[in-house]
Amino acid sequence: MEGFRFSTDVRVRFAETDAQRIAHNATYLVWFEVARVAYLDEFTAGYRAFQDAGYEATVVETHVRYLTPAVFDDVIRIWTRCLDVRGARFRYEYELVRVGDDARIAEGWTTHACVDAHTLRPTRLPQSIVDAIARAES
Amino acid sequence: MEGFRFSTDVRVRFAETDAQRIAHNATYLVWFEVARVAYLDEFTAGYRAFQDAGYEATVVETHVRYLTPAVFDDVIRIWTRCLDVRGARFRYEYELVRVGDDARIAEGWTTHACVDAHTLRPTRLPQSIVDAIARAES
Amino acid sequence: MEGFRFSTDVRVRFAETDAQRIAHNATYLVWFEVARVAYLDEFTAGYRAFQDAGYEATVVETHVRYLTPAVFDDVIRIWTRCLDVRGARFRYEYELVRVGDDARIAEGWTTHACVDAHTLRPTRLPQSIVDAIARAES
Amino acid sequence: MEGFRFSTDVRVRFAETDAQRIAHNATYLVWFEVARVAYLDEFTAGYRAFQDAGYEATVVETHVRYLTPAVFDDVIRIWTRCLDVRGARFRYEYELVRVGDDARIAEGWTTHACVDAHTLRPTRLPQSIVDAIARAES
Numbered sequence: 001m002e003g004f005r006f007s008t009d010v011r012v013r014f015a016e017t018d019a020q021r022i023a024h025n026a027t028y029l030v031w032f033e034v035a036r037v038a039y040l041d042e043f044t045a046g047y048r049a050f051q052d053a054g055y056e057a058t059v060v061e062t063h064v065r066y067l068t069p070a071v072f073d074d075v076i077r078i079w080t081r082c083l084d085v086r087g088a089r090f091r092y093e094y095e096l097v098r099v100g101d102d103a104r105i106a107e108g109w110t111t112h113a114c115v116d117a118h119t120l121r122p123t124r125l126p127q128s129i130v131d132a133i134a135r136a137e138s
Numbered sequence: 139m140e141g142f143r144f145s146t147d148v149r150v151r152f153a154e155t156d157a158q159r160i161a162h163n164a165t166y167l168v169w170f171e172v173a174r175v176a177y178l179d180e181f182t183a184g185y186r187a188f189q190d191a192g193y194e195a196t197v198v199e200t201h202v203r204y205l206t207p208a209v210f211d212d213v214i215r216i217w218t219r220c221l222d223v224r225g226a227r228f229r230y231e232y233e234l235v236r237v238g239d240d241a242r243i244a245e246g247w248t249t250h251a252c253v254d255a256h257t258l259r260p261t262r263l264p265q266s267i268v269d270a271i272a273r274a275e276s
Numbered sequence: 277m278e279g280f281r282f283s284t285d286v287r288v289r290f291a292e293t294d295a296q297r298i299a300h301n302a303t304y305l306v307w308f309e310v311a312r313v314a315y316l317d318e319f320t321a322g323y324r325a326f327q328d329a330g331y332e333a334t335v336v337e338t339h340v341r342y343l344t345p346a347v348f349d350d351v352i353r354i355w356t357r358c359l360d361v362r363g364a365r366f367r368y369e370y371e372l373v374r375v376g377d378d379a380r381i382a383e384g385w386t387t388h389a390c391v392d393a394h395t396l397r398p399t400r401l402p403q404s405i406v407d408a409i410a411r412a413e414s
Numbered sequence: 415m416e417g418f419r420f421s422t423d424v425r426v427r428f429a430e431t432d433a434q435r436i437a438h439n440a441t442y443l444v445w446f447e448v449a450r451v452a453y454l455d456e457f458t459a460g461y462r463a464f465q466d467a468g469y470e471a472t473v474v475e476t477h478v479r480y481l482t483p484a485v486f487d488d489v490i491r492i493w494t495r496c497l498d499v500r501g502a503r504f505r506y507e508y509e510l511v512r513v514g515d516d517a518r519i520a521e522g523w524t525t526h527a528c529v530d531a532h533t534l535r536p537t538r539l540p541q542s543i544v545d546a547i548a549r550a551e552s
Binding site: 020025026027029030033056058059060061062063064065066069 | 171196198199202207
């Protein structure tokens, strides 16, 4: 996918479908989160290490555009990139395509704030994370 | 809520919280859906009648801005309005406030297309629904 | 319902259905939890007060027998009782019937342990809760 | 795992945790389903082929015993076996252990009925599936 260097795959679970026989619209936000966690695993020490260091990432805004319905057992490749890292804020973008026929399933973005796990106040992303993301996306 | 004539309440379920001890970000899209169903119940014959008449509503786009975390057992009032009804397309807007302290929890919008349940092709919203929404929002 | 003194209603959400067009089997455990919370609200100071007093209830075992599929928008009455309160342990039983046609949707039970929220070690249920449950079920 | 020939792994998603900072009790039923689908993929033509042949499997009963809480990012190995195949009925058993420390996370079982997708009446499992399961478990 042009402009993306990382992807992770999910397979549509039966529990994620709804009575329209497609993946429910809320599920996409869960997949985005799975992709963020996989991204941090790939390029940093992972989200658990981030938490252990006293940070949490909160979700500020989410946006999804649904293009082609996904159905049970589809394998969805989630292309994921992190950008606009600025102080406490950062942004993820996602492109979802179905493995097999390359159908464009959805696109979306989410914005986040890094907070101190104890005070819950916004705090700059640790420099090691900023650097790791810069390397990953360069 | 200025500009809204309809609201419905949900109470944050324990299952809807996550390890940050707040309602998970994907849950908001489920609540939006609960609000749409309640809205159609109030102003039309309901979503089930809509389906029985051979229609489905698909979700085209969703957007959420998270303002104040909601926690277990909070009662959230979802102010809901439907607008921009045009052919097959329509749009819902939401304002979520916590009952008790009026904290602004989130705001969001979703866009939808009415489709024929059999062909899944976009089709104009039935005129009775268009009229009911116009009356509800006027 | 014979032998039950408390019930609460849930309405099947669209997000709770699956591609078999019925409420997904895991959803019933969420409904059981909703019923437990409502039960504690009715007969005690509520689960939040229980937590504030330094306790948590963990889930030890769950059992569901599915009798009639529930579909979107069905209103399900969850008959709920608490019994076998013994030290840290207690047990809930549930009977689910559909409002309207009284179809038996499911039955189930769950067992729980009261734990100290800090040590997570089992601890006797506070006597005030034990007494409240005894009064509720007598 | 003694007596099991098949396993599949899931990783605890953040969305699957709750405010007790552990995987929510209902999630285990979703994991069981993921394991059944993986099992059918391994030993038969898969659940989608089963559906395409005009069948559905319904869930009759579920049982979970929770042993050690699972937390975000834990990798859980779900040992899975299918037994008691008899006419339309069959039963799955599960043992969940955490990869890394082998902690026993949970155990459970589910029973199912094979139904005709159109009439929803119980119907014998196709012989090819019965044979495939017999081979898998022998």
